[in-house]
Amino acid sequence: MLVNLQFLGAAGTVTGSRYLLESDGVRVLVDCGLFQGSKALRERNWRGIPIHPSELDAVLLTHAHLDHSGGLPVLVSRGFEGKVFATTATAELVEPLLRDAGHLQEHEADYANFKGYAKHRPARPLFTVAEARSAITRMRPTPFHQPMVLGPHFSAHFRRAGHLLGAASVHFALAGEQGTRRVLFSGDVGRSNGVLHLPPERLPAVDYLICEGTYGDRKHPNVDPKDALADVVSRAANRQGALIIPAFAAGRTQEVLYLLRQLEEEGRIPSLPVFVDSPLALECTSAYLRFARELKFGALGATDGRAMWPSRTRFCSSVADSKAINAVEGPCIILSSSGMATGGRVLFHLRRRLSDPRTTVMFVGFMAEGTRGRSLVEGAPEVKIHGRYLPVRAEVIELQGFSAHADQDDLVAWIEGAEAPPGEIFITHAEPAAASALVARLRQRGLRARAARDGERVTLA
Ligand SMILES: [Zn+2]
CATH class of the missing domain: 3.60.15.10 (Ribonuclease Z/Hydroxyacylglutathione hydrolase-like)
Incomplete structure (x- = not known):
């Protein structure tokens, strides 16, 4: 043979x-x-x-x-x-x-x-x-x-x-x-x-x-992503600003939501409005929910969304839902793709809030060379979005510990x-x-x- x-x-x-x-x-x-x-x-x-x-x-x-x-x-x-x-x-x-x-x-x-x-x-x-x-x-x-x-x-x-x-x-x-x-x-x-x-x-x-x-x-850095996330969310909430998290729709989005849920339950972060602004992320999250038994939170016996995402989470599917987030003032969390800020709805949120010093932008995971995400984590003073240069006044963070x-x-x-x-x-x-x-x-x-x-x-x- x-x-x-x-x-x-x-x-x-x-x-x-x-x-x-x-x-x-x-x-x-x-x-x-x-x-x-x-x-x-x-x-x-x-x-x-x-x-x-x-x-x-x-x-x-x-x-x-x-x-x-x-x-x-x-x-x-x-x-x-x-x-x-x-x-x-x-x-x-x-x-x-x-x-x-x-x-x-x-x-x-x-x-x-x-x-x-x-x-x-x-x-x-x-x-x-x-x-x-x-x-x-x-x-x-x-x-x-x-x-x-x-x-x-x-x-x-x-x-x-x-x-x-x-x-x-x-x-x-x-x-x-x-x-x-x-x-x-x-x-x-x-x-x-x-x-x-x-x-x-x-x-x-x-x-x-x-x-x-x-x-x-x-070797991955020895950082607990949950502690790191608790820190970022508390700081963003204290500043009364938005926390924008560019995240890939499958896997990363669900991991971040799950950690936010745990932190909220443990009283380590305030209960904030969370917007998941991506139709694809909604579909992927539904798949995660259907197969909860194959995941860690399924092992806890919890197979509905209440165990998987924070209490004030809204999934935004339509363009109107997405645009409505622009009007939100005060602390909130916006999860949207693409993860490296190369395209997608997250660009609209960056365009709206990147020049506001109250805003936090948190990248999770590896940023490839030549992407907007990479420029931002490297501390670019301005970035081009939809043909316009915007000054970066937000705090930009690269969260470690997720891989x-x-x-x-x-x-x-x-x-x-x-x-x-x-x-x-x-x-x-x-x-x-x-x-x-x-x-x-x-x-x-x-x-x-x-x-x-x-x-x-x-x-x-
Ligand atoms: Zn893979």
Whole structure:
């Protein structure tokens, strides 16, 4: 039995997760993610994969983030006709995320055509809302641990990875004459002490482990995000100003709401009006609520919104609801996307309040180079929003302690805690420095590890 694995993305970089696994004439793709970041990376989204999509039997998604799922509409529109397996929660979360991404792509193409700056004329979206919807019809929601039969000797199941609602590792079993080969793709590995997401399940005994290494060379600061948040909210409330939190709609928004709820209950912050200004965040929060049992607050026996968000929370769906927030005076909290302030409704709130010294702007998580969020946390005296420069008089804070990814210590502990040491480890989903640091540490522990190379094809004997 020959098993071939090819790294078609997220090798030497942190986006574009896609791995091709072939055995016995069965071909599956683990993840079908978008490349994000530099222009050279983004252009790879148009190139597709080296085989015709119709030759693929199935796709297995580890989780809903677009760098793992956002290539699906393109794959389907180019001829993929198989099933897309994902955990039940991932299937629910990926639907609004793909639709929203399609909407954004269409909007950007229209805008480029209107402004006449498109390189390709007319500018085309990478995929449309209709293509996103058609990809969603291929989804086959599959509970954790339920076997998926992919071929006569080829099966798999999902295991909890933490990280995000529904996030999974994929465990493959490939039966042959010399016994069964076990291959596990980690997906994105969550932290052992996440705010809302449960820790990853114990790693089983496997012959090959394909493991993410986003933070393979770093340790997360030892900060409790709850204490840090309590501090920021109290200061903002004392100043009688708004606290604006640009936050990604899935995961981060729910974590912040949950911590605010706890702080309010414990009397550590005043009960303030909280506006969640994003239709996408509303849809994602509903998914979090439906799958409460898979999260930490579900374990507390609380499965309604009262346990999940502060008492004075309002979800703003319509544009009118969003505009109405402009009239709010006095202390309040506004959660809105995009998380790096590159677009979305949060820009309207920044435009309205950034030059008011009573305002606090709190960024949560990593700010990529070249984003408005990065300029603000680096202390820019003014930023351009909707074509106008605005002086920054608000207090800008970068809240530490939130990360959805395991750091180096977490990853090493997860791997060392396996039922048996993995036979061989390939590090993916990491910048080269992070991958080599993690590889070095794993080798010190006597493990066989190396960084995956982009496009590389390996035979798993
Ligand atoms: Zn992720």
